[in-house]
Amino acid sequence: MKPKGFIRKTKQRQVILKVLRGTKTHPTADWVYQEVRKEIPHISLGTVYRNLKTLSEHGEIQELSFGSTHSHFDANSENHYHFICQKCGAIQDLDLRPMVSLEKEVEEETGNEVYTHRLEFYGICSACAGEDSKTTNS
Secondary structure: OOOOOOOOOOHHHHHHHHHHHOOOOOOEHHHHHHHHOOOOOOOOHHHHHHHHHHHHHOOOOEEEOOOOOOOEEEOOOOOOEEEEEOOOOOEEEEOOOOOHHHHHHHHHHHOOOOOOOOOEEEEOOHHHHHHHHHHHHO
16 A cells, blocks of 8 residues: 555545545445446546546555455445355455554564555355344254
């Protein structure tokens, strides 16, 4: 991730940020595009993709890629962790303190300079686990 720097505040970027900050989900670019079109009907999908990339490169948002075909976007650019449900694909923010000591350990072990890290947890969310127990008990 590049350090935050000056980024021109265009109407498109402002609306994209508003859309991302207005959801607790971690939407795809296509979802963001559909929501932005409600305010800017003639915006192109390419414009949304370019602006998401620019916002991510400047540290305004996070682009999350979990090995799927589509990236997801998060308006919370602070270092935080995620839980990804392997059944429904839901992505949840976790309210855990970032493990800065892990970064220091990696620096000591490798001699490299660590700027940040990402950590994801994978499993089955409580909603999907509840569905599984209902079908098993039926």
